[in-house]
Amino acid sequence: MKKPLKVKHKVRVIPGFGLTMGITVAMLSMLIIIPLASVLLYSLRLSPAEFFGLITAPNVISAFVTSIVCALIAAFINSIFGLILAWVLVRYDFFGKRILDGLIELPFALPTAVAGITLSKMYSNTGFPGGFLSGIGLDVSYSHIGIVVALVFIGIPFTVRSVQPVLESLDGQYEEAAYILGASRRKTFFKVILPEMFPSLLTGFSLALARGIGEYGSVIYISGNSAKNGTQVVSYVIMQKLERMDYSSATAIALVMLIISFVLMFAINIIQIRRSRRVNAM
């Protein structure tokens, strides 16, 4: 362990490099990489024609469209409310602010299945506010709107917690500077503050989107999972295929999902690297 790996003439004064490297790589491989690689391995057995046949089946395409479009809409709504909530929590003082701040993480803490059945019940035509909404002709449960509601619920902490620290670090100086230069409050917000927060908002958006596309527990009760109405999400379809022992379809769809996740993760990393570069340049 004292002999450094690869890098020549490198001294590591702090002990434990070999040991921690060994344990980290071993655990990561056994628990994460190898299982995921098995999905890839299995789907590689399929011929390209079979693979494309499976992932372009009408109900699969429809599920991808549903998952992606609903997640996009939810992430967009979350960006707007995330911005408002972060702004209110950072800039204003009012009674109950601490409780409001503490509640933001609720969707992380509440099991998704619990959120799923509750939302489904609330927005069904016998619940509140579902009963009232269906009275004015808006059916939320068992529709695409229901899926969006569930995804807004689970996605809101991502956007708030991405924007909040950046807003805190702005400390009002920019605004004061812009204000002294004669910009109106509205202009200051749109020209100075919003561009400053945009990368973090984009990160929050991407995180909420990534979570939304793969979401299962909170969505499957409220969505109704109807192939006819196109309210099946991708995770549900994978689960359905698993239950029918259709492993070829399940792995093929999962592989496409994995690729989407990795692309999103890559994008988030780039945003963050760029941001730190820009901040460091100052």
Place this chain on the structure above:
Amino acid sequence: MYVELKNINKYFGDFKAADNVSFGIEKGKLVALLGPSGSGKTTILRMLAGLEKPDSGEIYIDGKLVNNIPASERGIGFVFQSYALFRYMTVFDNIAFGLEVKKTPKKQIKERVNELIELVGLSGMEKRYPNQLSGGQRQRVAFARALAPEPTLLLLDEPFAAIDAKVRAELRTWLADMIHKVGITSIFVTHDQDEAVDVADNIIVTNQGRIEQHGAPQEIYNNPETPFVAEFIGTSAKYENYGVLKGFSREEKINGALIRPEFVEVFKSDNTSIEPYLKYADDGIVENVTFRGNSIELTIDVKGLKLTALRSLERRKIDVGERVKVLVYRLYAFDNEGVKIIENSDIAGKETVKL
């Protein structure tokens, strides 16, 4: 030689941090490694400590080859630039840590730590945490912590960088006194020539991974051996066309000259007391006058050369645009190989004027 480096080379990728570095340090001396950032001084210190390994060459401490001895067994004390005090330990525990690691008996630890706390003047602060101390006090703790296991060599990485300019001068005298009192061989890294000149017994000037000069502060100041040292030590400006000055002639192969402000004397043109020397003086026009706290800095145009001179506040006032007499005593002429001092040939041998 107590510490000796022989033909040390060290690359970081394409960057040459140490280029055939060799030097020796006598026991008990306080030595400064002085150079601009990126000159390799910190790398040399880290190689001595065992935090980096040289690509080639040998390092001896107390006559023993230490290349393959791990850092913790070289018997060195190291003071980090940021002090690296253990933030969750009290002053006492910080200083005791090295002794605890060595499994020293509790009673002995207590005695030694108390002794050191007294030595560095922090009595009564044993129970404080680092964030309850001032910058200077933290440095004292770092110093005591490094000394606690009784190392034979003390290494300090930019020990004054994290301290306010105001207390820096006071603290460096304190540290030098302390080191001499303890009698430990010490090497510290700095980019500040005042610091090196003020504190060190010997200075090693580094540049681009090479040792430029090694010697006592005064020797380095008065007799720089390389153009780099001549330019780096003290304040000076470079002039190619120095031959236009009275008393100097341009020589073959000489690329130019460095003139320090203290080599230049300025007289008001109506000054009669220096009549005998006036004929050796050049005429100049004052272009700029800046107050420097304890003196006046003048920029004077002499035959196209912009010379800088310092003038005591006690002397008569000189204004911008005034015609003055300028006398240059000496300068450092440099060629491709090195530096030589050239005295003004007109006044050589005569008594120097000082007013």
Place this chain on the structure above:
Amino acid sequence: MDYYDKKQNRSQKVTKYLLIAVSVIFIGVMLVLPLISVIVNSLKEGIEFYFKSLSTEFVTSALGVTVMATLISVGVNTLFGIIASWLLTRFEFRGKNTLSTLIDIPFSVSPVIAGLAFIMTFGRLGWASPVVDWINSTFGTDIQIVFALPGVVLATIFVTFPFISREIIPVLNTVGHDEEEAAALMGAKGLKIFRKITFPHIKWALLYGVILCTARALGEFGAVHALSKTRGQTFTLPLEIDALYMSGSADSITASFAVSSLLVIMAIVVLVARNIVEYRAKKEK
């Protein structure tokens, strides 16, 4: 000028209260209302029915499985989190960024895919299935992974894998590694350095990570759903909630909300604990 300022002030105040109102309504409708809804629905048939639904054999078994899976995954991930964050913040090496990204994979992978991955590894079609069979026939054991408790535990570990390292890494990066280097130079060994120097810096972050990890492990649904099929044996609380809810009768739906209320209480405990930890950590700074 005075008039202008007053007007400006008034419009600012209007904006402020408008935004606060929007926030409170959003949080109220989106987050608080579901909590209330769970409690109201769980008590629909009275308090007696509530406690009866909590004491069925299925629920107690599910509670046992959930607690076990949570304890094991928190233990495994704490160990991993500390070791991985030491590696990623105390050393420079090639491939460090890649390693760090790989650890974060479970954040962005659908939990259903996590379940699928273990089925494709240890299930009937999985390449590791013959290995498990060989172990069983050689040592006379009867180890089952998929659709058994080990599968549930593995899935729970998977989805909570990065939780603790993600909390510790930023703290260790901010602290820097000077202190550890200084201690190592004095000859201190790894465990002593960790215990005396690193641990005090990360204790709050570690605790925070453990809380998040616990919450996620207790509530994990998708991954476990794919890997667990036997009610009363390998079902966790969320699976039991699902089974009750999907059986469709009014009574069983109320029972499913009763079981959910247990997890709601847990979620509130987690939120309170999180806020306390954050407050203490800030105070210590």
